Amino acid sequence: MLSFGAPIVDNRGVIQEHPPLSMVTGLIANALGYRHCEFDRLQALQDRIRFAVRCDRPGERFTDFHTVDLGQEPFDRTGWTTRGKREDRRGGSASTGTHIRYREYLADACYTLAFTLDPLDGVPSLDDIESALRHPERPLFIGRKACLPGSPLLSGRTSAPSLLQALRSWPAGADAQVGRVEAWWLVELDDGDEGARTLSVVDQRDWANQIHSGERRLRHGRIEVHGGRDE
Numbered sequence: 001m002l003s004f005g006a007p008i009v010d011n012r013g014v015i016q017e018h019p020p021l022s023m024v025t026g027l028i029a030n031a032l033g034y035r036h037c038e039f040d041r042l043q044a045l046q047d048r049i050r051f052a053v054r055c056d057r058p059g060e061r062f063t064d065f066h067t068v069d070l071g072q073e074p075f076d077r078t079g080w081t082t083r084g085k086r087e088d089r090r091g092g093s094a095s096t097g098t099h100i101r102y103r104e105y106l107a108d109a110c111y112t113l114a115f116t117l118d119p120l121d122g123v124p125s126l127d128d129i130e131s132a133l134r135h136p137e138r139p140l141f142i143g144r145k146a147c148l149p150g151s152p153l154l155s156g157r158t159s160a161p162s163l164l165q166a167l168r169s170w171p172a173g174a175d176a177q178v179g180r181v182e183a184w185w186l187v188e189l190d191d192g193d194e195g196a197r198t199l200s201v202v203d204q205r206d207w208a209n210q211i212h213s214g215e216r217r218l219r220h221g222r223i224e225v226h227g228g229r230d231e
Contacts, residue, residue, distance in 0.1 A: 002059070002106040003143030007202070007212060013103040015061070015143075018053055018184040019113065020203030022212065023143055025049060027153075028129055033137030039208040046204065048122060051115045052163040052185035054223060056176035059109025066101040105147070110176050112155070114166040130157060164189045164223070172227050180222040187217040196221025 005023060006016040025046040034041055117126060124132075133154040141147050155173075160166035164185050172178050187198060196219045204214040 001142075001147045002109050002111070003104070003147050004106070005143050011099075011101050013101065015104040015106065016201075016203075017055075017182075018218075019051075019111065020201070021046060021049060021051075021216065022203055022205035024051060024113070024115070025205065027140060027142070028132070030138050031132035031136035031140055032124060032128065033132075042205075042207040044122075045124070046207070048117045048119070049115070050118050050163060050186065051113050052167045052183065052189060053111055053113040054167055054181050054183040054225065055109070056112055056172050056181060056225070057108070057110035058182075059106040061104060061106055064103045064105060066103060067098065069098045070096050071098075103144070105144075110173065112167065112170060112172070114160075114163045114170065116163060126157075130154065162189055164191060168223050168225065170225075172225050176227070178225055178227045181225050182220070183223045184218050184220050187219055190219050193219070193221045193223075 002015075003013075004015045004017070004019050006014045006020075008014070025042060028049070029042055029045055034045075036042075115129075117124075117129075120126065134152070140149060140153060142149060155170070158166055158170065160169060164183075167183060167185070172181075184199075190196065199218045199220050201216050201218055202212055202214065204212065204216065206213045
């Protein structure tokens with residue numbers, strides 16, 4: 001399962017068609033062992049990330065229904081735990097009563113993401129991130145904690161003149177689509193694809209204030225992909 005989270009409205013957690021920048025930042029930071037309270041490190045990492053992504057297999061979208069009564073044991077005093085540490089709720093309207101949520105997911109989808117850092121000579125380096133994805137500090141998940149990857153996330157490393165060219169040249173895996181597939185890339189990477197359209201997305205996170213802010217412009221179109229990768 002995958003969950004490319006979009007802004008939540010009331011009790012509905014909807015998803016979008018491509019990975020948001022904040023999710024990619026959080027995934028990489030989790031692999032590196034960053035803590036959620038390290039706002040400056042998270043913001044600095046997000047500011048350096050550049051990526052383009054394609055959909056090799058669209059999968060199936062479904063909605064999961066969640067309900068929990070926080071007035072029952074063991075939820076009346078202590079919340080869930082992280083790494084064996086007790087986490088007590090701080091009060092407020094969300095800490096008691098019955099809560100109902102709807103959460104969207106993608107099942108059996110496959111995406112390939114071409115990733116780099118700007119500038120390349122900062123900390124962390126691409127070598128640091130490659131090592132972290134191979135041996136992450138903590139378990140990784142794709143959007144939500146229920147979305148555990150079915151195989152290692154790092155497919156490999158390559159050199160290319162641009163992210164878009166790297167995305168085009170990296171072969172599709174088994175059971176993935178070949179030919180022209182959907183893709184999303186930064187506006188400045190555009191190479192004149194007449195069929196692409198420009199999107200405005202708000203997928204950057206203000207890590208200190210825990211809100212989404214800032215607008216990015218992406219191009220959405222189709223790129224040519226060939227097969228050949230077994231996994």
